[in-house]
Amino acid sequence: MEVKGSHEDKSVVSFHSKDFINLQCSRRDLTAAGRYQYFMGTIIDAAEPLVMVKDANEIFSDNKITCIFVLGGPGSGKGTQCEKIVEHFGFTHLSTGDLLKAEMESNSENGTTIRNMRKEGKIVPSEVTIKLLQRAMQESGNNKFLIDGFPRNEENRAAFENIMNIQPDFVFFFKCSEEERKRRILNRNQGRDDDNIDTILKRFKVYEESTLPIIEYYRSKGKICEIDAERPVEEVFEVIYRQLVERMREGTDVEVCRKEEKAV
Ligand SMILES: Nc1ncnc2c1ncn2[C@@H]1O[C@H](COP(=O)(O)OP(=O)(O)O)[C@@H](O)[C@H]1O
Numbered sequence: 001m002e003v004k005g006s007h008e009d010k011s012v013v014s015f016h017s018k019d020f021i022n023l024q025c026s027r028r029d030l031t032a033a034g035r036y037q038y039f040m041g042t043i044i045d046a047a048e049p050l051v052m053v054k055d056a057n058e059i060f061s062d063n064k065i066t067c068i069f070v071l072g073g074p075g076s077g078k079g080t081q082c083e084k085i086v087e088h089f090g091f092t093h094l095s096t097g098d099l100l101k102a103e104m105e106s107n108s109e110n111g112t113t114i115r116n117m118r119k120e121g122k123i124v125p126s127e128v129t130i131k132l133l134q135r136a137m138q139e140s141g142n143n144k145f146l147i148d149g150f151p152r153n154e155e156n157r158a159a160f161e162n163i164m165n166i167q168p169d170f171v172f173f174f175k176c177s178e179e180e181r182k183r184r185i186l187n188r189n190q191g192r193d194d195d196n197i198d199t200i201l202k203r204f205k206v207y208e209e210s211t212l213p214i215i216e217y218y219r220s221k222g223k224i225c226e227i228d229a230e231r232p233v234e235e236v237f238e239v240i241y242r243q244l245v246e247r248m249r250e251g252t253d254v255e256v257c258r259k260e261e262k263a264v
């Protein structure tokens with residue numbers, strides 16, 4: 001199938017389907033109809049089912065680090081959605097909560113500090129968390145990162161920017177009520193030592209006092225992409241998916257494939 005418009009802003013996108021489809025079209029012609037969306041400077045059919053980008057390297061520049069922070073209260077669904085993003089976009093997902101837990105369980109010198117902080121829902125000093133992040137980023141061999149649950153306070157934010165010299169491209173903020181988050185955590189059933197009501201309430205308080213101001217900081221910089229995380233998993237992901245697609249940089253000949261073909 002080939003769609004043609006004027007030559008202004010001409011771009012090409014190829015879809016993996018039973019047959020490849022090439023679209024050659026103008027932004028003005030197609031987006032005016034409200035049905036098409038931009039995908040890295042190319043135009044995709046928004047009415048199509050979600051598509052899967054095969055590799056983040058195909059959509060983000062290879063030459064710089066791409067960093068997206070994923071913030072939101074405990075239980076807002078950050079880990080759940082990050083897994084789905086990785087599945088579709090090929091980022092490296094780094095959850096600082098998971099990195100700290102693994103470090104605690106490895107009986108390292110910081111193990112006791114981390115255990116005590118987690119129990120109280122307190123934020124582990126930046127130097128510990130950033131060292132783990134740095135190592136994981138280096139070992140990944142990737143340069144596109146989804147950093148989940150970090151930065152949690154001003155100290156985290158400033159230390160990350162100063163030590164790593166990386167600014168997030170943007171920040172997903174998962175907005176979800178405390179009541180729903182509490183319900184989710186109490187049903188999480190992952191045997192987590194900190195998913196008990198005492199620690200949950202402490203974590204909620206730390207989130208409100210220390211992390212919400214960081215979200216406001218990024219909002220003032222125009223970097224917040226707010227997601228209604230109260231909705232069911234698939235609906236939340238659909239919004240995230242479209243936001244990611246919209247925010248992608250200019251590119252050409254991006255190869256994407258239909259979601260149904262993921263199993264291939
Ligand atoms: N949109 C959603 N609706 C209902 N339950 C969800 C949703 N997103 C995640 N969950 C469930 O809620 C719990 C917390 O989600 P999780 O991704 O671990 O949150 P976070 O990483 O923000 O703490 C998990 O058991 C997960 O399966």
Ligand SMILES: O=c1ccn([C@@H]2O[C@H](COP(=O)(O)OP(=O)(O)O)[C@@H](O)[C@H]2O)c(=O)[nH]1
Pocket residue numbers: 073074075096097098100117118119120121122123124125129148149150151152194203
């Ligand atoms: O960057 C981080 C991430 C996590 N934590 C600690 O690890 C706990 C669990 O965090 P996680 O992100 O796993 O869970 P969430 O609070 O999002 O449910 C937190 O309460 C903190 O004590 C921390 O200090 N710094």
